[in-house]
Amino acid sequence: MIKTDVKIVNKAGMHTRPASSIVKIAARYKADFFVEKDGMKVNGKSIIGVMTLAAEQGSTLELIFDGPDEKELCEEMKSFFERGFDEM
Amino acid sequence: MPDSLKDIKEIKKEFITVDFFYNECRDRFKLTKITSKKIKPGLNLTEKNLHRPGLALAGFVDLFAFNRIQIFGNTENNYLKKLSAKEKTNTLTRYFSFAVPLVIFTDNNKPTSEVLKLADEKDVPVFTTPVHTTRLVSLLSDFLDDQFSVQAAIHSSFVDVYGVGLLFCGKSGIGKSEITLDLIERGHRLVADDVVIVSKKAENVLMGSGTSLVKHFMEIRGLGIIDIGRIFGIRAIRYQKRVEVIVELETWDSSKSYERTGLDTHLINILGVEIEKINLPISPGKNITVIAEVIALNYLCKHYGYNAAKVFEKKLTNRIRQNKNGSPNAVESKFKRNTEYFEHDFE
Numbered sequence: 001m002i003k004t005d006v007k008i009v010n011k012a013g014m015h016t017r018p019a020s021s022i023v024k025i026a027a028r029y030k031a032d033f034f035v036e037k038d039g040m041k042v043n044g045k046s047i048i049g050v051m052t053l054a055a056e057q058g059s060t061l062e063l064i065f066d067g068p069d070e071k072e073l074c075e076e077m078k079s080f081f082e083r084g085f086d087e088m
Numbered sequence: 089m090p091d092s093l094k095d096i097k098e099i100k101k102e103f104i105t106v107d108f109f110y111n112e113c114r115d116r117f118k119l120t121k122i123t124s125k126k127i128k129p130g131l132n133l134t135e136k137n138l139h140r141p142g143l144a145l146a147g148f149v150d151l152f153a154f155n156r157i158q159i160f161g162n163t164e165n166n167y168l169k170k171l172s173a174k175e176k177t178n179t180l181t182r183y184f185s186f187a188v189p190l191v192i193f194t195d196n197n198k199p200t201s202e203v204l205k206l207a208d209e210k211d212v213p214v215f216t217t218p219v220h221t222t223r224l225v226s227l228l229s230d231f232l233d234d235q236f237s238v239q240a241a242i243h244s245s246f247v248d249v250y251g252v253g254l255l256f257c258g259k260s261g262i263g264k265s266e267i268t269l270d271l272i273e274r275g276h277r278l279v280a281d282d283v284v285i286v287s288k289k290a291e292n293v294l295m296g297s298g299t300s301l302v303k304h305f306m307e308i309r310g311l312g313i314i315d316i317g318r319i320f321g322i323r324a325i326r327y328q329k330r331v332e333v334i335v336e337l338e339t340w341d342s343s344k345s346y347e348r349t350g351l352d353t354h355l356i357n358i359l360g361v362e363i364e365k366i367n368l369p370i371s372p373g374k375n376i377t378v379i380a381e382v383i384a385l386n387y388l389c390k391h392y393g394y395n396a397a398k399v400f401e402k403k404l405t406n407r408i409r410q411n412k413n414g415s416p417n418a419v420e421s422k423f424k425r426n427t428e429y430f431e432h433d434f435e
Binding site for chain 1: 095096097241243260283
């Protein structure tokens with residue numbers, strides 16, 4: 001299991017389109033993927049789940065990966081967050 | 089333990105702000121704030137219990153639960169009225185030297201000017217309500233119990249099927265949302281899809297609801313986001329429901345043994361509440377929606393005292409006993425067909 005913290009850097013926050021990209025990336029991997037914000041932990045493969053967090057710019061999320069390809073998923077996901085969901 | 093229930097994270101509020109309390113309860117309990125100062129930002133309520141400060145006013149402050157909501161009923165108010173001016177000042181000064189979060193005067197009682205002056209000095213908001221003390225205590229306890237209850241977000245779909253709360257769990261993509269949609273189409277009611285917030289109510293009750301953001305929206309793969317309330321109307325949705333049966337959907341695993349008789353009820357512990365759980369293997373051609381309806385109806389049967397598995401077991405045991413005793417018609421009755429012909433009825 002890998003746990004890592006990421007920050008939301010883009011202005012619009014984790015809105016519908018990035019949420020959709022996040023679940024699409026996660027769906028390509030076998031590993032389980034969870035996102036946690038302010039004590040609320042949701043399944044990162046569910047778009048409704050990811051959107052429930054309503055993560056705003058500047059907020060910190062914990063990403064949790066668990067499964068055979070967790071390392072690869074973690075790298076791709078972390079990079080996607082760091083790039084500001086390609087909205088920067 | 090199913091994956092979606094294995095590592096649920098409990099959320100528990102450490103406090104609610106007094107400001108939040110007032111906003112939520114103003115209309116609910118007919119509260120009016122009568123202190124002139126604004127509620128201090130950062131003034132928190134950390135206790136879900138209430139306190140009637142009779143003894144503290146009388147001078148016994150050893151175990152004074154000052155950090156709870158303070159309820160002044162007729163007793164407290166009349167006691168204060170009875171005191172001489174000097175006694176009253178002493179009593180109230182001592183009382184307000186504790187960090188009281190808020191005070192409520194019930195039954196239309198009005199606090200005296202001394203109370204209001206001291207409360208304002210110490211930044212303690214004082215409220216009045218026409219509600220009777222015992223009634224208010226019971227209503228407030230309910231509200232605070234709910235606010236401070238243990239909660240958790242579960243990745244699942246939650247539907248009211250014939251009045252029974254069925255919570256569908258299972259891996260991403262197994263078809264929880266599709267079954268939910270099918271059930272809604274057949275006239276059942278959606279509570280929440282994908283993210284269900286469960287909270288413990290009373291000792292043995294688990295309540296489930298959606299989040300205020302997502303309520304009654306759901307995602308269908310290949311289609312996107314849809315609004316169930318809009319499409320199917322008011323009859324298709326509800327806000328909250330008691331969780332009664334957990335249905336765990338999984339792909340058929342031939343190495344696993346599934347319940348065949350229904351004699352054993354499997355229980356699972358969620359937030360300290362035991363809930364019945366059914367493992368439902370999915371394979372092509374299986375109508376999970378109908379099975380879900382039958383799960384709900386069978387649950388109701390059991391609730392009303394009829395357990396099909398037990399009734400059948402009893403019949404079987406009787407027949408075995410008959411066969412063993414070699415009763416006269418044992419051979420004939422052994423494989424007796426269930427036929428009952430009416431006269432000339434050969435249909």
